[in-house]
Amino acid sequence: MARTTLGIVMNGVTGRMGYRQHLVRSILALREQGGLQLADGRVLWPEPVLVGRNADKLEALATRHGLEHFTTDLSAALADPANQIYFDAQLTPLREAAVQQAIAAGKHIYVEKPTASSLAGALELARSADAAGVKHGVVQDKLFLPGLLKLKRLVDAGFFGRILSVRGEFGYWVFEGDWQSAQRPSWNYRSADGGGIVLDMFPHWQYVLEHIIAPVRSVYAQIATHIPERWDELGKPYQATADDAAYGVFELDGGIVAQINSSWAVRVHREELVEFQIDGTHGSAVAGLRECRFQSRAGTPKPVWNPDIPNTEPFRAQWQQVPDNGEFDNGFKLQWERFLQYVADERPDAAFAHDLWAGAKGVQLAELGLASAAEGRRIAVPELGRGA
Numbered sequence: 001m002a003r004t005t006l007g008i009v010m011n012g013v014t015g016r017m018g019y020r021q022h023l024v025r026s027i028l029a030l031r032e033q034g035g036l037q038l039a040d041g042r043v044l045w046p047e048p049v050l051v052g053r054n055a056d057k058l059e060a061l062a063t064r065h066g067l068e069h070f071t072t073d074l075s076a077a078l079a080d081p082a083n084q085i086y087f088d089a090q091l092t093p094l095r096e097a098a099v100q101q102a103i104a105a106g107k108h109i110y111v112e113k114p115t116a117s118s119l120a121g122a123l124e125l126a127r128s129a130d131a132a133g134v135k136h137g138v139v140q141d142k143l144f145l146p147g148l149l150k151l152k153r154l155v156d157a158g159f160f161g162r163i164l165s166v167r168g169e170f171g172y173w174v175f176e177g178d179w180q181s182a183q184r185p186s187w188n189y190r191s192a193d194g195g196g197i198v199l200d201m202f203p204h205w206q207y208v209l210e211h212i213i214a215p216v217r218s219v220y221a222q223i224a225t226h227i228p229e230r231w232d233e234l235g236k237p238y239q240a241t242a243d244d245a246a247y248g249v250f251e252l253d254g255g256i257v258a259q260i261n262s263s264w265a266v267r268v269h270r271e272e273l274v275e276f277q278i279d280g281t282h283g284s285a286v287a288g289l290r291e292c293r294f295q296s297r298a299g300t301p302k303p304v305w306n307p308d309i310p311n312t313e314p315f316r317a318q319w320q321q322v323p324d325n326g327e328f329d330n331g332f333k334l335q336w337e338r339f340l341q342y343v344a345d346e347r348p349d350a351a352f353a354h355d356l357w358a359g360a361k362g363v364q365l366a367e368l369g370l371a372s373a374a375e376g377r378r379i380a381v382p383e384l385g386r387g388a
């Protein structure tokens with residue numbers, strides 16, 4: 001069987017996302033399964049080229065995983081015609097310049113969200129990539145999570161009737177870093193380094209809402225920096241300048257109201273780290289990362305408000321699980337497979353829904369969310385066409 005090798009320049013692979021989800025769970029997992037089988041019979045073999053700032057760390061990674069290629073010289077990696085894709089999971093503020101460099105070198109682009117630090121920058125990336133005729137994509141991994149795939153199954157089946165509202169709860173306690181080390185990088189809490197929960201999470205909420213429920217038409221957000229002082233990776237105290245919680249209200253097409261709380265200063269009293277509840281006229285569902293429970297109109301109890309007697313309804317037990325009905329692969333890997341198939345697709349009308357234009361919508365929602373919080377008002381979300 002014909003094996004086509006595809007060089008992928010992977011920048012930021014020493015980071016949390018770049019290493020675990022993209023290198024190990026996606027690209028190396030694809031190699032372990034013998035490459036990616038394409039519809040035309042070819043097998044695509046991804047060949048990662050690890051790029052970063054620290055040669056020793058890169059060499060250690062390459063050795064650990066039996067990889068041949070690593071470098072601290074991005075330009076050299078981009079100059080090699082064997083490398084056809086540039087992937088970026090660096091610190092957010094570094095992304096735009098590196099991606100523009102890769103576009104100029106004629107590489108296809110696949111990047112983590114947010115695609116840029118501002119809407120203007122995100123649109124410029126999409127325009128440049130189109131003008132250069134390269135293919136492009138943005139990570140929208142949450143769409144490929146088992147829990148959200150099950151939620152989408154319910155939506156597609158018409159289970160909800162008319163959807164009324166969505167409520168989302170995301171977050172967990174991120175340790176301050178003094179008496180217990182923080183489980184997220186310190187740049188997340190500094191605005192100047194691209195931190196902040198709005199810039200981190202609103203891009204996710206934008207595509208989750210649009211793809212599973214309906215597009216977002218307006219945003220109102222209240223933000224906070226609940227923990228003003230934290231301790232970094234070296235144990236040094238620093239001022240947290242970025243928002244660590246955001247309380248958002250989004251109006252969707254069809255008058256659907258979505259409320260999503262995002263916080264790194266909340267303790268978990270939920271089944272999973274993120275949960276979305278949809279209520280509709282004919283049924284409701286609550287989805288997490290892996291599970292999704294539903295309650296139909298016919299199975300809805302009739303509670304009566306009476307604080308004088310103990311609760312008699314086992315509310316949580318009244319929901320049913322959506323069955324798996326199949327195996328779920330890692331969400332990041334599933335999306336890599338789709339992007340690689342798109343790159344290998346030679347038809348002129350081949351398209352990829354999760355491109356840099358789609359990525360720009362996520363940055364737009366974050367930017368408008370921050371503006372809403374600063375101005376204390378609801379802000380309409382203008383339609384962003386392709387080529388905007």
Ligand SMILES: NC(=O)c1ccc[n+]([C@@H]2O[C@H](COP(=O)([O-])OP(=O)(O)OC[C@H]3O[C@@H](n4cnc5c(N)ncnc54)[C@H](O)[C@@H]3O)[C@@H](O)[C@H]2O)c1
Pocket residue numbers: 011012013014015016017018052053089090091092094112113114139141185187200
């Ligand atoms: N899709 C998701 O669910 C998801 C989750 C978390 C983060 N992300 C995105 O992935 C990107 C990386 O986030 P992360 O949590 O992996 O961060 P991280 O701090 O763990 O990794 C950052 C990477 O950038 C590199 N880097 C280059 N210059 C740097 C500098 N001056 N300072 C610090 N690091 C530098 C680091 O070496 C490392 O490889 C961000 O853009 C973030 O928004 C996406």
